[in-house]
Amino acid sequence: MPSEPRAPEPIRPAHWQQLSIRYPFADRPAVGPVDLSVEPGERVLLLGPSGSGKSTLLLSLTGLIPHSIPAVVEGSVRLFGVPADARKPSAWATTVAQFFQDADQTLCGMRVEDEIAFALENRALPEDVILRKVAEAMRRVGLPEAWRRRRTTTLSGGEKQLVALAAALAQEAPLFVADEPTAHLAPEAAGRLHRLLMNAGEGRSVLIVDHRLDGLIAAVDRVAVLGRDGTIVAAGPPGAIFRKKRDLLDRLGIWRPLASFLDAELEKVGLAPADPPLSVDDALRHLAGAPPEVVRKARPAIAAFVAAHAARPHGDRAGGATVARLEAADCAPFLGPTVLHDVTLDIRAGEILGILGANGAGKSTLGASLAGLLKLKRGRREGAPGGIAFQKPEHQFVAGTVQEEIATSLGGSGARADQARQVEGILAAWDLAGFRDRHPFELSQGQKRRLALAALTAGDRWPLLILDEPLAGLDAHGAAMVAQHVEALSRSGRAIAIVTHDMDFALSLCTRSVIVGDGGIIAEGPTAQLLSQPSLLKRAGLAEPAIAPAMCWLDRVPAC
Amino acid sequence: MLTALHPLGKLVVCMAWIAAAILVFDARFQLATIVIASLALVVLDRTSPILILALMVPFALFGFGFLTTSVLFRQDSDFALRIAGESVLNSPAFSAGVTLFLRAIACGMVSALFALTTDPGALIRALMAQWRLPPRIGYSLFSAMQLVPDLAAEAQQIRLARAMKRGRPPRRFPGPVELVSLVIPLLAFAIRRAGRAAIAMETRGLAPDAPRTVVSAPRLHGRDLAFIAIAFAALALCISWVRMG
Numbered sequence: 042m043p044s045e046p047r048a049p050e051p052i053r054p055a056h057w058q059q060l061s062i063r064y065p066f067a068d069r070p071a072v073g074p075v076d077l078s079v080e081p082g083e084r085v086l087l088l089g090p091s092g093s094g095k096s097t098l099l100l101s102l103t104g105l106i107p108h109s110i111p112a113v114v115e116g117s118v119r120l121f122g123v124p125a126d127a128r129k130p131s132a133w134a135t136t137v138a139q140f141f142q143d144a145d146q147t148l149c150g151m152r153v154e155d156e157i158a159f160a161l162e163n164r165a166l167p168e169d170v171i172l173r174k175v176a177e178a179m180r181r182v183g184l185p186e187a188w189r190r191r192r193t194t195t196l197s198g199g200e201k202q203l204v205a206l207a208a209a210l211a212q213e214a215p216l217f218v219a220d221e222p223t224a225h226l227a228p229e230a231a232g233r234l235h236r237l238l239m240n241a242g243e244g245r246s247v248l249i250v251d252h253r254l255d256g257l258i259a260a261v262d263r264v265a266v267l268g269r270d271g272t273i274v275a276a277g278p279p280g281a282i283f284r285k286k287r288d289l290l291d292r293l294g295i296w297r298p299l300a301s302f303l304d305a306e307l308e309k310v311g312l313a314p315a316d317p318p319l320s321v322d323d324a325l326r327h328l329a330g331a332p333p334e335v336v337r338k339a340r341p342a343i344a345a346f347v348a349a350h351a352a353r354p355h356g357d358r359a360g361g362a363t364v365a366r367l368e369a370a371d372c373a374p375f376l377g378p379t380v381l382h383d384v385t386l387d388i389r390a391g392e393i394l395g396i397l398g399a400n401g402a403g404k405s406t407l408g409a410s411l412a413g414l415l416k417l418k419r420g421r422r423e424g425a426p427g428g429i430a431f432q433k434p435e436h437q438f439v440a441g442t443v444q445e446e447i448a449t450s451l452g453g454s455g456a457r458a459d460q461a462r463q464v465e466g467i468l469a470a471w472d473l474a475g476f477r478d479r480h481p482f483e484l485s486q487g488q489k490r491r492l493a494l495a496a497l498t499a500g501d502r503w504p505l506l507i508l509d510e511p512l513a514g515l516d517a518h519g520a521a522m523v524a525q526h527v528e529a530l531s532r533s534g535r536a537i538a539i540v541t542h543d544m545d546f547a548l549s550l551c552t553r554s555v556i557v558g559d560g561g562i563i564a565e566g567p568t569a570q571l572l573s574q575p576s577l578l579k580r581a582g583l584a585e586p587a588i589a590p591a592m593c594w595l596d597r598v599p600a601c
Numbered sequence: 602m603l604t605a606l607h608p609l610g611k612l613v614v615c616m617a618w619i620a621a622a623i624l625v626f627d628a629r630f631q632l633a634t635i636v637i638a639s640l641a642l643v644v645l646d647r648t649s650p651i652l653i654l655a656l657m658v659p660f661a662l663f664g665f666g667f668l669t670t671s672v673l674f675r676q677d678s679d680f681a682l683r684i685a686g687e688s689v690l691n692s693p694a695f696s697a698g699v700t701l702f703l704r705a706i707a708c709g710m711v712s713a714l715f716a717l718t719t720d721p722g723a724l725i726r727a728l729m730a731q732w733r734l735p736p737r738i739g740y741s742l743f744s745a746m747q748l749v750p751d752l753a754a755e756a757q758q759i760r761l762a763r764a765m766k767r768g769r770p771p772r773r774f775p776g777p778v779e780l781v782s783l784v785i786p787l788l789a790f791a792i793r794r795a796g797r798a799a800i801a802m803e804t805r806g807l808a809p810d811a812p813r814t815v816v817s818a819p820r821l822h823g824r825d826l827a828f829i830a831i832a833f834a835a836l837a838l839c840i841s842w843v844r845m846g
Binding site for chain 1: 722726740743744747750751757758759760761762763764765766768769770771773789794797798799800801802803804805806807808811812813814815816817
């Protein structure tokens, strides 16, 4: 009996089949074997711990690996049904738009309009069509017309990121691939970028790698999770993954949206919503108008969630001695013009201070000035010098191996055996023991970040520590480790200032914050209080923390 | 006004004038070149005369080397000078040295006129659109231009990190030891950066053999032809004046 003809399989925008990639001299594959596909119009989020091979997988899509980056590739990659290696990587630009974490990887140093036009010029489109598409891309991303002729080198990191996004969107490729696009963006800009990327109306397929899940996850159709061994360990709709695979994600140190934590708390008291929530609002929606006994039952669960993710009690540090103080200070970056005027700010022993603000507002400059590393243009600074964990951890490394890096930071005092023990202890505490003989530059971005923080906090040289974007490049496991160390350092009496774009991280650690903007400090006070003022957040280009609806719920719903 | 001119027209004029400055060994011609270039910058481009004087300093220092070499190390002319009882200032060696000195400044000022009034991006676009410069080379030049400020920013960050370890703010200018110690990390940065830029361009479809459009390439206007004609006429006049005199 003749079998019925099978329906033809849809042509998948991207399809990895048993793909495995091994870099030269590596003893195991960086990723794979992986089977993964992106369906037409689908928006897929790829998650994985640091070093699981997410970026490697994305680079293999258009053949950049092995064509431009040497590696041994087994298995196959197909783009819209065509083997990726059938064309040169450049020939896939009409089909795949790629957006990298670092805007400098996308931009070539031209004027803004030339950057956006670049990919369209390479397709030899008529000039009037290119100019129309450039104008349209600028409008959609919200780039001011005045930027058209500005060189991208004159833009701040976040601004460059937006130009890179406009350049990638202008390609109008049916598949959009983004690798941590919001890593260096302030909340408002990150939200705008997520909305543009995930706009479902355009029928574009999207594959995105990002740690910043709140605000993104609701627009995702499917999540794929890479394990530590570089293979897919879970895949499915985001709600189901974050509810059913919670333990697996935690074991792997993968970020989860805050709603998933609230869902877990509500589940414990039997009040989890029927559909897995993707935002804190979703998790609370079914409690609106609920009978008092349900509210009574839900309240402790929501309070426990808020307690775990909002500012933890660090004891009363208000009485601590002042460690450093800026008075009527005009702050400027090294060899640059003044960016902050008339700053008066102090930080006390044991305090954790948040420095918040939009991209380019001058947060890092304020941190370095507070540490005494930058000369003030006006005003004065008092207090001991501070140590800084720079945004790029590589800047701090001076030694040839990881253990030497720590030993150098400890200084030469004490017996050699004691110092060796101290080094081992620090490496173990920062989960770096397995890399002691590696060169610092060989580490992954997350490992470099941990090494930089470990070296800075080794010994007791710095009574004041400035941590500039300490979570960048870290997975959830690394971020939790940083939070623990920061709290321990605070308890030991160190003053710590954290420059961050992550409002929930600031809320969970910083008892007090300053908001930088408009060429100075525009607000100062308890972090929770500052982050609950929508007009202030809007003015500063920030967004309220993802946990805010739960805090509002607790305030709004009376305790029974 | 000079800024609005076509970069290739300016390039041709400046190259011709520099070639003439090299070939015409006469102090008056070099002086005329300096005056014309400076006047063009001040009158047509509203460049500050102080900036022009400041720009002359490095070229003057360079030219001073020619002058001193010519005067102090012309062994063969020394004996003749003494016999003739001439002063050094009237000697052929000195006048040759002065011409060399002025030539260095003249070439420098013509180059400055081009650099100060030309958008590098427009130049590269014009080279790609009109002189068929391969896009790979054109965009490599773009990247190289980007690399200079990036290297400076990277060097500043490294210096800040090291200053932190020393426990005092960095000096405004690095000393020789610090400069040498920056070479390796900056070289490593430049190599990484160049590799990333190449990948980014490939990702966005830059291919060596494919046809491409060049948007906003400068177009030749009547004013460019007028500028070229006037510039060549002035050059011819200066050369004739020197030859006749």
